[in-house]
Amino acid sequence: MLGLNFRDRSLFFIVIALTVLAPFILNPFPSESSLAQFNAGYPDLMQRFVIFGIFAIGFNILFGLTGYLSFGHAAFLGVGSYAAVWVFKLFTYNVLPAIILAVAVAGLFSLLIGYVSLRRSGIYFSILTLAFAQMSFALAYSVLSNPKFNLTNGETGLQVYADDPQWLHRDSLPDLPHLFGLSMRSNYQLDIGAWTFNFNVGYYLCVVIMLIVFYIAIRLFRSPFGMMLRAIKSNQQRLNYTGLNSRPYTLAAFVISGMYAGLAGGLMAAMDPLAGAERMQWTASGEVVLMVILGGAGTLIGPILGAGFIKYFENIFSKINDQILHQWFAFLPDGLEDFLVFIIHPFIGKGWHLTLGILFMLVVIFLPGGLVEGGQRLGKLFGRRKKTEDAAKDAANTPAE
C-alpha cells in the first residue's frame, strides 16, 4: 500500500496519528494547573512545530543523504516567505497561490546558489552556502529596501498594508490569509472538564502539507535516486568512476531541499502574513542543522523529532522565570529555595540556549544517531525477545535507518 514497505508505512501512520492528535497530546495538563505552562497545544506553537518539521525534513534530504552540510538554508525559507507575502500584497489572501509561488521562487533561488556552491564539497561548500545566505540576509535587510525599490521593507519586515492593491481580493473574503474563504486563524476550542484543546485551521493545513511532503520524502529515501545520494556520501570517487555524474544528483537534492525550505517559509507567511530578514540569518540556518542532527541525520522521522524538540524547548523553557521557580520550590526552607533558584536560573528564561547546548552535547556524544538512535536503543532494551528473523530481514532491506 502507498508503495511503502511495512516499516515505512507504520512510521507514516504514526506520524499521521501524532500530528492529527497533537492538540490532545501536547495539552496533557489542565489549563488551570501549575503545570499548564508545559502545555504546547496552542495553535501558534503547533504550527511552528509542523513548519519547522517540513524545513528539517527537506534539509535532511540534502544533509542526511548526501552529507553536504549547507549553512544557508534559511535563505530559501526567507525567500519563500517574501514571495508569499508579495502574493498577499498584490493579489489575494488565498494561501494556495502564495505557497506555490514560495516553493517555485525558493526552487529557482536554490538552483542558482546550489549551482555555484556545489562546485566545492566539504567545508568549502558549507562556507559558500553560508556566504550566500549572509549576502541574501544583507540584501533583504538593507540593500533591497530603499524608497525607490522596496522589495523587502528592511528592518520592519514585509507586511500587508490597507493600501496594497490585492487585485483579486473581494470584500466577502476574510481580511487575513485564508483557504477559499476559510480563515487560517479560525479556531475551535474544545473544553473537556478542566482541559482545553484547540483545533486550528492553519495548523491542520500545515499538517496536511507536511504529511504530503513527508510521504514524498519517504519515497525519495527509498528510491534509486535516494540510493545514489547515499552513494555520494559514501564514496564520491567510486561513483564518478562508475559512470555517474555526482553534480546533477547533488544539485537535484539541493534544489529539492531548498523547495522544502521555501514551502516552510511560505507556510510561515500563510500563518502570519509577515516576512522579516531575520528569518534568513545564519542562526536560523544553524538551527535547522541542529534539529536534523539532534533528531538523527539520515533517518526519516529524526528531523521531525528534532524540530519538535528544539521548538518545544525554545518556547517552554524560555518562558520559565524565577518567579515560577520560587513557586515550585516554595515547600523548601527559604535559604535552600533561593540557592536552588540561583543554580537553575542560568538555564531558564533567556538562558534556554544553555540548556539546549548541554542537551545537544549529550546527544552528540552519547547518541551520535540522535533521538532516533535513543529510541532504537530503548526499543532493543525492551523488545529484544520479540525481535525475530523477520525484523533482521527487514532491517537489511532498509539500510538508511
Added chain:
Amino acid sequence: MGILEVKGVNKRFGGLQALGDVNLSVKENTVHAIIGPNGAGKSTLLNCLVGKLIPDTGSVMFDGQSVLGCKPHQINQMGISRVFQTPEIFSDLTVLENIMIPCFAKRDGSFRLHAFESFAQEKDILEKAEAILEDVNMADKRHMHSASMSRGDKRRLEMAMCLVQEPRLLLLDEPTAGMARADTNNTIDLLKQINDQRDITMCIIEHDMHVVFSLADRITVLAQGRPLVEDAPENIKGNPKVQEAYLGEVAA
C-alpha cells in the same frame, strides 16, 4: 590498431618528469600488464587514462575516440572501468546496492532523476545484480553491509561492480597489493575466470611478478617514466634491461 592507443604522452609534476614519451598499444581481448619499479609512472599513466590527470602532451585514444579532457564518468560511460589499488566501494551501502549502482549507470547514463520509482519496479536491474553476485559467489552476502567484509571480498565486490557494466576495457591498479598469498591466488583465479568467460580487454598495473606472469599476454615495462620494453612474458623474464631496472627483483 589496439583498442587503447597511447601516443607520446608526457606528464611533468614540477621538476619531475613522471611520464616521458610513453607509447602503449593494448590489443582487444588481451591482458596487457604494465610493470615497473616504484616511481616508474605506472599509476600516473593509469590516471591519465581515466581522466584523473590530463597529460601535458600526447594523445590517448580509446576505440578511435580521444579521452583527453573527458571527466571520469564520461570515460567510464565510453566503456572503461577501473579497479583501485585499495578497493573503492560504497561502504555504507549493502552489497546488493553496491552492485545495483553500476547497473543503473549502465542503463540510464550518467544522471537520471528516478526519485519516485521504487526498486520493485526495477526488475531488470535486480536480476542483473543478483546474477553477477552468483557469478562471483557473493549471493549469500547480498544484504551484508559492505564495510564489514574482508579485504578480499571487497576486492571481489569491486570487480563485480566493474564487470556488471560490461566494460570493453578493465583497468586494474595493483589488484593484489597488500594481499595474503591465498587472497592473491583467489584474485588471479577470478581474473582468469573473467578473462575466459567474457570478451574483455584488461590492462593490469602490478608489482607482483607472480600475478603478472600468470595472467598477461603482453607486458610493458616502465622505468623512470619511460617505456623500456614491450614484449611477450617469456621474453621479458630474460631481458637484461628489465633485470637491471628491477635490480634482480625478477629472479624472485
